[in-house]
Amino acid sequence: MTISDYPEQWPVTATKDHFQGRVFGVRTDTVEMPGDDVADRDYIVHIGSVAVLALDDDDRVLMIRQYRHAAGHQLWELPAGLRDVEGEPLAETAARELAEEAGHQAATWYTLVDLMSSPGMTNERIRVFLARDLSPVEIDFVRTHEETDMPVEWIPLPDAVELALMGKIHNSPAVAGILAAYAASAEGFHTLRPSDAPEA
Structure with a gap:
């Protein structure tokens, strides 16, 4: 089978x-x-969303902290956002979110993992991208509401795995992305799909 x-x-x-x-x-x-x-x-x-596991040359994961009212928590997350621009390729949505939320751009993109966030209660689909070859970027974007104060931290990938397994990181795309990136790193990320891979 x-x-x-x-x-x-x-x-x-x-x-x-x-x-x-x-x-x-x-x-x-x-x-x-x-x-x-x-x-x-x-x-x-749900309209769907994307998330970005941005990994620098020292194999550190870019993470942001954001207040989530429904969960009643400040959560460490990956840069992420809604698929709210009709017809926009998902990798472009991810690049926009990485720039807006974390002030970075990436030269290399892969599809890291596809998720159905909670298929018993929502049709939301989340594509998590791996972004490499990072550099800072300045864009004209004003953060409001929960995005007003989102600190950025760079966490070594093995430490991020440990934090996820210890229950210190709860956001589901972050946990899935961290574990998927760690698994893919064993093969030098060569087994990952291209950034424009079709969704099932």
């Missing part, structure tokens, strides 16, 4: 949208189940 996720959509007999905000909505689908049964499934409809 080949182990690989694949798309499949069971028939939906009814849909009800309960809420629609700027970033996500809440929906109930009535889904045909095996055995001639139907069941309601509530979920969050």
